Amino acid sequence: MSLLARLNTPERRELLWLAIFSVIILVVLPSILEPFRLNLFGKYLTYGFVTLGLVICWGDAGILSLGQGVFFGLGGYCMAMFLKLEASSVANTKIQSTPGIPDFMDWNQITHLPFFWQPFHSLAFSLAAVVVVPTVLALVIGVAMFKRRVGGTYFAIITQAIAAILTILIIGQQGYTGGVNGITDLRTLWGWDIRTDHAKTILYFVSAIALILCILAARVVRMSKLGRLLRALRDREDRVRFSGYEVANFKIFAFCFAAAVAGIGGAMFTLQVGFMSPSLIGIVPSIEMVIFCAVGGRTSLLGAVYGALLVNWAKTTFSEDLPQLWLLAMGGLFIAVVLAFPNGLAGIFRLAIDRLPKGPGGRRQPGITPVVAEQAGAPQ
């Protein structure tokens, strides 16, 4: 009995933290924020998907990917292509030389919709593509790299190169992709205007619920034997290999998982922000995503998500109040957190929990969790 209790407590506690997180994003934020701020948090949540994937891929499996923006962007572009086609109805585009195709194609003398755009008329196909396209690309990269035992910094550099390649490809092929401006002026999703405050509030809740589901999925992975194997190969890859496991397959899985959730995040981003552009998927945003994860704590699912929320929130706040200084302030925050606390906010939080006097029955006051986390991340 006492053994069972001991096994169960951390798990139960983790579920409790998740419940608190859910309450914060589903109840607290929507009730205290005006629609404009809530929409901003909806945008931050989409980065939570990416950092969540990074916890599995980087924190657990030890694969540092500096190209998560690629998968975020692919998911976002798949969604944007569907929305753009819907916004480019013949009636909306009658001033163009070729009505019925996206405006940027018309400017680039393209007179019919390219073949790879055709399937994006279908919402079902587009939604599937949001997950499948990033996953397939991750699979190809993963097979090519991990089967050859490319890892560590080399892998990080290759993912970064892929981010650069994709950006250049999109910018260069502006007739097919919208180029450097991206795919802009997205209006409706199946006739539903996504630009209104009301729609954005609904999209916020959709993002929040999807994020919670993804956290649960990631939790299942982490708690399974698969998750333990991932952590094992992070710490002692050779031993895992000598134990008879095909290490590459596990790495490929972790990388694909991270890509799939990043893709979902990208699609939610497109829906809420209303456009997608190559500036969101290149090297710099990809590295920023890793920073969100590092600040939040790369070994904690919730920590990483809080990291994405807090850093982005701080970014908005700093840049509103100190437009001249915000980059410096952000840099200072990153250096401080990463230097002093390698496990990020989640590490600080765990430390604080461990120092708390144990209450009766070993239970702690759940209410203090987010407060501690938030104070640690807030600008002083």
Added chain:
Amino acid sequence: MTDQPDGSRRMLTQRRNVLKGLAAAPAGMLVPAIARAAAPATSAVNTTGLAVTDDTVTVGILHSITGTMAISETGSVEAEKLAISQINAQGGVLGRKIKFIQEDGASDWPTFAEKAKKLLVGDKCAAVFGCWTSASRKAVLPVFEQYNGMLYYPTFYEGLEESKNVIYTGQEATQQILAGLDWVSKEKGAKTYYLLGSDYIWPRTSNKIARKHIENHLKDSRVVGEEYYPLGHTQFNTVINKIRLKKPDVIYAIVVGGSNVAFYKQLKAAGIDLHKQTLMTISVTEDEILGIGGENIAGAYACMKYFQSLKNPNNEKFVPAFKAMWGAQSVIGDVTQAAYLGPWLWKLTAEKAGSFDIDKIAAASPGIEFKGAPEGYVRIHQNHHLWSKTRVGRARTDGQYDVVYETPGLMEPNPFPKGYQ
């Protein structure tokens, strides 16, 4: 396309008189009677809940002051602040002082959209002066249309856009290109052209218009090459060799940003003397020459609507005022001047409309004339772009341009040019 605007003769005389007046009695002349009279009641000038009080009106400034675009956009911010302080010194707009809220777009397009929304929804700005790149404008445009804001956009751009919620104070592509090509064809007898540019929408659209004009409107002229390079590209030796091989009469270059520095230095290193080889650009203002170095680009021709060296009474007051506020070292490029027009055009429009309401501003904008523009007289067209002159300048080693040609009349803005698409 160089048609004089209707009633041009009368206007020119008026303009001359106004300029004389301006020279004699500075600022005061421009203040319309209404600004000196008792300010109209807030309820009369603001029926839509904008940030207007009995003595202030709030506007937004939205540019990148951090990130890669900061270096380009700083001039625009400075010009807008100068215009606002000058307007305030004259009593403000409709009896109200202008207060501005500045936001940083951080060279990041979603941030632009986010900040635009903040300025419109959170701060209820009566007007926003901002954006620089087309990408940032494309990102904020749906926001301005949805929340019914007013954006004054300063940069010369590719056209293909027209919005009730935007006043384009820079040139659309045809205003920058056509007259310059006509001039080089006539003046230099040019027959062959080599088009090159950075690879994104503005250079591509501009070169498309240039090609159509060269092939369809200039006698016996043709394009002998057209090439694009990624943004930030720094190896131009291949194209320079091709240029040597094809010996075009004119190199038509729309290279932007850091690539400019490499391009002009490599041209010079390859022994192409721009005093002998005609090169025409629409992407290098005085600001860019700071980076390129005057000695590397001296001799090249640029098509703009404004050069700092322009000689007219407005500009002779504008340049010292700008330097007094922002330092003697500052240079003023085409876009900086266009940004300076924004607050003034908005003020004149608000006074004509007798209101800050966005719909009334949008409706009152066509026909608004600004006679105090450093570039000379400008007027807002029905399509919310400006009628303005095209000028050709020749780069000097000190980083300034000598104006060698200007169109006799104002060029009509034509963002959707028929026959050029």
